[in-house]
């Protein structure tokens with residue numbers, strides 16, 4: 001077993017408590033020049049890039065002086081699972097870091113193309129972004145960034161911010177797909193690597209990507225490290241000489257983030273908790289029984305104390321009644337395939353009516369800390385069930401947890417088991433004998449196994465090797481063909497659970513010319529940086545008819561699996577946060593499920609697959625009070641699944657609109 005977490009002992013972050021945080025007004029560029037022997041460039045830096053803590057590439061930048069102006073030039077370059085991602089960027093600024101020109105071209109993630117240019121002309125700017133040109137009026141203060149990369153651009157943004165009075169909110173150039181950026185200093189600390197100690201200032205930046213990043217600058221104002229996300233997973237940049245401190249930086253960022261979520265939780269109005277009754281709604285209890293008209297649910301201490309028609313339920317005198325006439329109550333939804341890599345997911349999931357999620361691979365420390373914070377109720381968020389990611393070794397491996405021998409397989413499973421993970425998630429490069437070893441050890445410890453069908457194995461071989469569940473729809477061919485029918489019968493006999501992530505396939509596989517809004521109305525409500533991530537997500541050179549027929553092939557197989565009795569569970573692989581859960585459910589109805597069956601895929605069937613159906617998955621007496629109050633009935637039209645008004649998690653009632661707004665989504 002090789003895990004980056006072991007490196008934690010090599011470096012430490014220590015708080016430095018010397019007076020108040022220093023407010024620097026020094027021109028960091030000028031200082032850097034003084035420190036530097038050469039004339040040109042005045043400053044240079046190299047950052048090691050990591051994905052889910054695995055080193056995958058470099059960003060190299062230089063800053064040169066050109067008369068009064070500064071020219072930053074950055075080359076950002078990494079290889080993720082065999083795919084090269086490169087971005088070249090330049091920024092020209094005045095001495096106080098006010099941008100004069102900005103250009104970024106290339107990719108910032110596998111499917112995120114960047115082609116942005118800004119030219120400042122007096123109080124205007126000419127902006128080219130995502131194929132469109134515009135002339136915009138500039139705010140009094142502004143900076144130019146387009147996504148998390150390059151990190152050197154964020155470094156200059158922080159220098160600009162320091163020199164311009166440290167406003168709480170910094171505008172970006174209109175027309176670039178970035179929110180106003182919120183910046184907050186979080187104090188000073190020292191990082192110790194070997195014998196050297198480097199003094200750093202830590203900042204939280206919110207708005208360059210969706211959600212918060214942590215960035216450290218050294219005393220010269222040069223970037224030392226940054227913790228952010230790309231493609232929905234953790235992405236880390238660390239200055240080359242500070243590389244041994246990678247895990248220490250990540251741990252510090254985790255502490256910051258959990259603290260941020262605890263603060264958000266304190267500010268979130270809790271509409272009800274303890275004992276109460278909700279009365280008057282149509283109750284779709286999720287068991288498959290007919291809906292209860294004019295129903296009542298009595299909640300006490302986080303559990304369903306009683307449920308039924310108003311005439312049959314006695315509301316205890318100490319339970320105030322909330323009238324929800326005209327609304328529909330359903331069980332809390334599940335997302336069976338996600339990666340909760342940032343705290344902003346917590347309010348998003350509750351806002352979408354999702355009260356339980358299965359995390360399918362994440363940074364170990366972050367996700368266990370988040371789970372514990374939610375379980376202890378210090379932080380709001382869905383119940384987190386965890387699948388521990390493991391890949392085979394080699395240069396194309398994913399993440400930092402590998403098993404290449406039976407002994408390593410045992411160690412990896414034990415590590416996840418001890419940390420309370422319910423499952424193992426096998427990734428693509430695990431070899432067949434190691435798949436068997438992982439499954440055997442997981443089963444011995446009472447865990448189940450899910451994941452990708454590893455390279456070189458068929459789905460039948462993966463199931464036969466012991467995998468209880470399979471992520472993504474790994475079945476080729478056409479529903480109804482002999483081969484597919486045989487495969488489905490095999491999976492049924494092995495009681496294999498399938499999480500087909502059809503909304504993810506649709507999101508990446510739709511024709512590039514078809515706007516996402518044509519199938520996913522939620523896209524209109526997400527913050528600009530997220531929109532930007534998905535703006536290029538579509539298949540180029542594929543027409544709408546072909547894209548749709550590919551999707552329909554998948555949906556026919558999903559229906560055939562369901563008809564054969566193979567449990568199908570709703571998972572998104574993140575997608576459009578929250579909204580993709582609704583889309584996944586809608587797609588099952590398009591596949592031919594009844595609305596009730598589609599709902600059950602995201603409730604009872606998921607709970608059964610995770611062996612939690614004694615407590616979760618339906619609205620029945622004694623179960624946990626995980627409920628969603630919808631404005632309209634999803635059995636009438638499955639699109640009504642999108643009309644979440646309140647979400648009740650463990651008996652606590654949250655307002656969906658307030659939750660959406662708390663993370664910069666529109667309700």
Ligand SMILES: [Zn+2]
Nearest residue numbers: 337338360573
């Ligand atoms: Zn995934």
